[in-house]
Amino acid sequence: MISLVKGFFGKIHEINVRYQHPKIHQSRAVKASLLMLRIYLLLLVVLLLYRFVLTLRGG
Amino acid sequence: MVNLPGAAPRKMDFLARFFYRYRRLSKALRLFLIIAGPGIIVMVADNDAGGITTYAVTGSNYGYALIWFMILLGPVAYVVQEMCVRLGAVTKRGHAEAIFDAFGSFWGWFSLIDLTLTDFLTIVTEFIGMTTALAIFHFPPIATVAIVIILIMAMVLQGRYWTWEKIVLVFCVLNLIYVPAAIIVHPNYSEVLRGGLIPNLAGGFTSNLFFLLMANIGTTIAPWMIFFHQSAVVDKGLQEKDIRMERVDTALGSLATIIVASFIIMLTGTLLYGVPIESASEAAAALMPINNWVGTLLAIGLFDAGLLGAIAISLASSWALGEVFGWAHSLNNNVRQAPWFSIFRFVILLGAGIVVLIPGAPLILITLFVQVIAVTLLPAALVFLILLLNNKELVGKFKNTLAQNIIASAIVGVIIILSTLYGISTLFPNLFGGG
Numbered sequence: 001m002i003s004l005v006k007g008f009f010g011k012i013h014e015i016n017v018r019y020q021h022p023k024i025h026q027s028r029a030v031k032a033s034l035l036m037l038r039i040y041l042l043l044l045v046v047l048l049l050y051r052f053v054l055t056l057r058g059g
Numbered sequence: 060m061v062n063l064p065g066a067a068p069r070k071m072d073f074l075a076r077f078f079y080r081y082r083r084l085s086k087a088l089r090l091f092l093i094i095a096g097p098g099i100i101v102m103v104a105d106n107d108a109g110g111i112t113t114y115a116v117t118g119s120n121y122g123y124a125l126i127w128f129m130i131l132l133g134p135v136a137y138v139v140q141e142m143c144v145r146l147g148a149v150t151k152r153g154h155a156e157a158i159f160d161a162f163g164s165f166w167g168w169f170s171l172i173d174l175t176l177t178d179f180l181t182i183v184t185e186f187i188g189m190t191t192a193l194a195i196f197h198f199p200p201i202a203t204v205a206i207v208i209i210l211i212m213a214m215v216l217q218g219r220y221w222t223w224e225k226i227v228l229v230f231c232v233l234n235l236i237y238v239p240a241a242i243i244v245h246p247n248y249s250e251v252l253r254g255g256l257i258p259n260l261a262g263g264f265t266s267n268l269f270f271l272l273m274a275n276i277g278t279t280i281a282p283w284m285i286f287f288h289q290s291a292v293v294d295k296g297l298q299e300k301d302i303r304m305e306r307v308d309t310a311l312g313s314l315a316t317i318i319v320a321s322f323i324i325m326l327t328g329t330l331l332y333g334v335p336i337e338s339a340s341e342a343a344a345a346l347m348p349i350n351n352w353v354g355t356l357l358a359i360g361l362f363d364a365g366l367l368g369a370i371a372i373s374l375a376s377s378w379a380l381g382e383v384f385g386w387a388h389s390l391n392n393n394v395r396q397a398p399w400f401s402i403f404r405f406v407i408l409l410g411a412g413i414v415v416l417i418p419g420a421p422l423i424l425i426t427l428f429v430q431v432i433a434v435t436l437l438p439a440a441l442v443f444l445i446l447l448l449n450n451k452e453l454v455g456k457f458k459n460t461l462a463q464n465i466i467a468s469a470i471v472g473v474i475i476i477l478s479t480l481y482g483i484s485t486l487f488p489n490l491f492g493g494g
Contacts, residue, residue, distance in 0.1 A: 011384060015164065022163035024450055033442050034162070041169075044435050044482070053488045 094304040095311070096224045097291035100371060101140060102312025103231040103283050106319045107368025108188020108339065109181070109426070110174045110278040111361050114320045115342040117271050118327030119334050123246070124262075126255035126321045128272060132279040133317040135311055135470050139280055140288050142444050142467065147292030150447075154289040155379035158443050161450070166439070169377055173436040175407075178376040180429040181368065182411035187422055188365035190415055191340035192358045195347070204412035211370055212405055217395030220294055227370055233363045234319055240356035241322040246329045255324075273481035274430075279316070280474055282436040283375040285444060290378035292391050299457065311454045326353065339364075369408065377404045434482030438475040445471060463472055 026031055106114075117125050134137045143154065150157060155174070159167030189207060190200035214223050261268060288309075297305055327342055330349055336342045339361045346353035374390075377400050383389020387397035393400045414420055445467055459467065 015159070015167075015383060019159040019164040019167055022161060022166075024161035024446065025452070030446055033446060034166075037439050037442060040438060040479075041435060044479075047483065047486060048431070055359075 070417050074254040084339055091304050091307060094297065094301050095308040096228065097288055097295060097297075098140065098144070098226050098305055098307075098309030099312040099315065100224070100367075101288040101291065101318045102136065102309065103319070104287075104371035105136065105279060105281065105284060105316055106234055106364055107181075107278075107372075108185050108192075108361060108365035108430075109368075110320070111187035111188070111323060111339040111364045112337075113271070113274045113278045114323035115327045115331075115339045115357075116336060117275060118324035118329075119148070119331040119336045119342065120267065120271060121261040122328040123251045123255035123325060124259060125271070125275075126251065126324050127258045128275060129320040129324065130256070130317055131258075132275065132320075133313040135220045135474075136279050136284075136316065137313040138467055138470055139307050139441065139444070140284065140313070141306055142448050142459075143285050143288040144292055144297075144309060144456065145302055146444065146447055147289035148297045148299055148302050148305065149454045149457050153293055153378055153382040154286045154287075154440065154444070156382035157289070157447055159383055160280045161445065161447055161453070166443070167368050167383065170436065170439060170443075171383055171437075173432065174282060174286055174379055175376045177429065177432045177436055178372045179407055179411055180432060181281075181283065181372050182407060182424055183414050183422070183425050184366040184429060185368040185372070186412050186415040187426070188339065189362050189369070191338070192343065192365065195340065195343055195358045196352070201416055202260070204416060207366060207369060208405070208408045208412055210366070211373065212401070212409060214370070214391055215401065215404075216394065218391060218396065220390040223390050224295070227367070230363055230367050230370070234360065234367065235315070236356050236360040236363065237322045237326060240331070240353050240360065241326040243353055243356075244326055244329045244350065246325040251325060255321075270481070272486060273477050273484070276474060276477050277430055277433065277481050280437065280478075282433055282440045283372050286379050287371050287375035290375065290382070294378070294391070326357070345488050352389055369411075373407050376407060430485045431482045434478050437478055438471075441471045441474065 067213060114129070114252065146157065147153070152160070155167070155171050158170045175396055186207070190203045192409060193203045194200065214226050217223075292305065327336070330353070331345060333340055336345060339357065343354050343357040343361060345354075346357055378388055380386070381397070381400045384399070386399040388400045389397065392400065412426070415422065446465070448454055448457075448467075449464065451458050
């Protein structure tokens with residue numbers, strides 16, 4: 001079981017190393033799109049957390 | 060008409076020309092029958108249990124008035140799925156692997172984890188649909204879950220993509236059961252033509268209408284479809300030369316989606332207009348006393364829709380994980396050749412089935428949560444799709460043209476805005492004046 005878990009994390013590390021550097025040419029459009037996506041996701045996470053807090057307070 | 064010396068005669072014999080055209084057409088048809096599959100499956104599976112519920116509720120709330128909107132969504136879904144076809148056929152990679160490779164591990168893990176979570180929750184909703192559909196015939200939910208899991212796993216035992224695809228296509232044909240079901244109830248066709256096909260906002264832009272329009276978009280364009288279609292194209296081994304036929308396959312699939320959606324709206328719009336229903340199974344149960352045959356067909360169709368959804372969605376994540384983790388992940392491999400691929404699929408189906416069977420499980424909350432989680436993944440998956448299809452090094456001559464970019468970007472922009480509003484309105488139901 002331990003070896004299975006170790007193997008799993010080893011595999012994740014291997015994947016992280018393999019895909020460490022994005023291969024797509026980082027043009028302005030790509031950079032801008034990725035930035036927008038990060039902001040978008042951040043906003044959604046904030047909204048989810050806000051909803052979660054509201055639910056905990058019984059809102 | 061004068062023939063130039065040395066040129067082929069311009070006037071071919073009528074019979075020869077007819078025979079030539081017949082041969083050409085029959086060759087194209089045979090080729091199409093070989094290539095067809097992924098496009099039809101992804102589009103018809105899109106009419107899953109959640110989709111059927113959305114269409115049934117749309118019909119019961121607004122009658123025929125929103126059929127035009129479903130027709131509009133067909134080409135929209137086609138544009139998105141056509142990009143998956145090109146990307147898969149040219150790169151021979153699934154969408155998850157393509158994201159890892161092009162955008163690095165952060166976006167890769169984000170997409171993979173989000174997809175797996177969304178798929179798991181969506182499969183829960185498929186099981187809800189299937190168990191409630193068969194409960195109408197007094198079939199116990201535990202038996203439904205067990206039979207569905209055994210059936211889905213048995214379909215891949217042989218380890219042949221072809222066998223799997225043909226079985227799923229039979230289930231796709233069964234999805235058309237809503238067409239005769241709607242015809243039986245004699246919809247008012249002139250009203251369908253006048254009130255349904257001409258774009259209108261069904262008595263004003265209310266929060267309920269807004270929510271239903273967004274729900275229809277959410278059910279027509281889903282993240283799993285992008286991952287599923289691209290991986291299916293790769294697993295089937297489609298090449299660049301097959302793109303044209305796969306486009307036809309996808310277009311036919313989107314046509315089938317529109318037809319099924321429209322006929323469900325016609326069905327509930329005829330018999331249940333104004334009746335407050337919240338799900339397709341409720342609609343089927345409500346129809347039983349009015350017309351037993353129609354209620355039965357609706358319940359069978361709901362079960363089939365849930366089954367198709369579970370088949371396709373469980374595969375979308377299994378393919379994605381297999382691509383990234385480097386497991387054998389083809390439907391052409393049997394269980395021994397691709398053990399992790401099969402185990403993961405079994406686990407995700409079993410887990411979702413168990414959730415549905417837990418007494419008092421928050422199934423309504425799960426159904427709502429699916430929309431929110433899907434909204435976090437859909438924009439990223441769509442943006443990545445467009446960025447990848449603008450990379451000439453990756454897709455060469457199959458790169459998006461300017462026109463394709465304008466259309467795809469406009470569609471993606473609108474989908475992102477509306478699906479985000481849908482997700483937010485699910486989180487905060489009172490925000491847009493809803494109840």
